[in-house]
Amino acid sequence: REMNDANLGKEKKNFEKAFESFVRSNSSRQIKKTFDSLLDQLGIDGRQVHAEGAEPAGRGRRTRLLYKLIEARTDYWKSNELWKKYDERAAGPEYANRSQGSARPLRVLIVGSGPVGLRLSVECALLGFQCTVVEKRDRFSRNNPEHPGAAGWRIKCIPEGHPVAAQAFDAVVGADGRRNSLPGFLRREFRGRLAIGITVNFVNYNTPDEQKVAERGGVAFIFDQKFFLELRRETGIDLENIVYYKDDTHYFVMTAKRHSLLEKHVIKEDYADAGQLLSKDNVNFDNLCAYAKEAAYHSTGKKLTTLHFAKNHYGQPDVAMFDFTSLFHSENASRIVVRQGHSLLMSLVGDSLLEPFWPLGTGIARGFLAALDTAWQLRGYADGRPPLELLAERESVYQLLSQTTHDNIGKSYHEFTIEPGTRYCNLNSVKRGGQLSEEQVRALYDEGSGPIYSPKAGEHSILVVNGGKPQQKRERIRNSATTLLHWAQMVVQPFSLRIEDFCSPAWKDGSVFLAIVNRYKDEYVKI
Ligand SMILES: Cc1cc2nc3c(=O)[nH]c(=O)nc-3n(C[C@H](O)[C@H](O)[C@H](O)COP(=O)(O)OP(=O)(O)OC[C@H]3O[C@@H](n4cnc5c(N)ncnc54)[C@H](O)[C@@H]3O)c2cc1C
Missing domain, CATH: 3.30.70 (Alpha-Beta Plaits)
Structure with a gap:
């Protein structure tokens, strides 16, 4: 019995050591390595867990299985504290009954594993989504199953042939910092x-x-x-x-x-x-x-x-x-594009969405709030809420976010959830009249047929639908016109101008032109 106790004591010590190394890891490679060694210490075979959590319940189920195994096999005060916090969070009503069903989970791609991208990935896991995070600074070895031929949106990766390029997604979130690379988001610069x-x-x-x-x-x-x-x-x-x-x-x-x-x-x-x-x-x-x-x-x-x-x-x-001196923010927080019957929700979070302005002292706080707001939108999207309703809600919340300071945010931090009402004090007044209408966000719902161009590369679509056919020249021109119309609708949105097509009066009387100039060079045209 003494030997047994001694062995148990040794195992416990080894786990504690492995846990400490895991917590202290500061590179993605190290995180992966120390996590694997943590599983080894606990005698958990990751491949076995993969097999048990096979499709259709998918990766969300595997993650939970793995977590439950780890939790059951550990007894260390530090890890226990962490599990307690996590379990309390996971018990929230917003996550209830989301991941046990047999329906295919929402497939989310997060571009960038900065603090905000990682925070959002935790929410995605809690919501039972199949979440992939890509980070340009380092590469995890590939251990996720591929879905060759799966229909849906793909991402074009550099280097080509990256495993992520073979996966299909329902939603993509730009969490790649101030140099946002997701196309279709107008960015505004503030130079103080x-x-x-x-x-x-x-x-x-x-x-x-x-x-x-x-x-x-x-x-x-x-x-x-x-x-x-x-x-x-x-x-x-x-x-x-x-x-x-x-x-x-x-x-x-x-x-x-x-x-x-x-x-x-x-x-x-x-x-x-x-x-x-x-x-x-x-x-x-x-x-x-x-x-x-x-x-x-x-x-x-x-x-x-x-x-x-x-x-x-x-x-x-x-x-x-x-x-x-120069700060960027995006004009809108999200958009939905539909091609060949496949819908893709595109969202921005963190510095990609709204860079913090130091003197305000908000730091990364708004970044984390945006991660929670986006998780809420993804939840609604997975539940099949109407796209325009979803966009109107998200953009209304984004308007609140950009005005959020320590004084007008709720103070019961432990009660914060992904539901925006738990955090934004002014949300009710927005609901009473200030919320954007579905009409105002119509330009963010793109049902055209053209490719989505990367603003930097210009000629390369970075997001493609699996199975798209090459386009004829005439079709390409028509698509460019649609893209131009959507862009113009988005630019003139704050001026309450309605442009349904290129024959709308606002084009002819010069209002659209003035609005565009004011938007980008307000020193030339004051409105
Ligand atoms: C010098 C400095 C000091 C700061 N100090 C504080 C502070 O004390 N407190 C505070 O609250 N805030 C501070 N901030 C602000 C805070 O760091 C940012 O708000 C925060 O890092 C934003 O997090 P994020 O996840 O949105 O973006 P980031 O932290 O910028 O992360 C983006 C990630 O995306 C990756 N990426 C980029 N492009 C791609 C791509 N194409 N594909 C894949 N991955 C990509 C990047 O490598 C990076 O890892 C500071 C900022 C600076 C610049």
């Missing part, structure tokens, strides 16, 4: 006054002295003038704000004023163009490091005395300076 951000990481040795140093939230100049003025007087460093977080590293983010960077010889020459101003050749990296270190030292009350730079992927001190 020049804002220069500096980020820096220092090694955290976790000494008692380091532990005592308090973190610093995003306090702007106006709220702590004494500190910023003293900093300027003592060091010549002039900041608009500075944030300090402590984790594996001591992490600082600050917004520096141009003149102080010039005076401290961080920037060599002054240029009007931000790109030229912050170009590598125009920055003295050693002085930048010294600037960041001095700011970090002073902003922590001179208490962090061992400020050793952490190293970035290139083995250099982890210090960066960049321009975040």
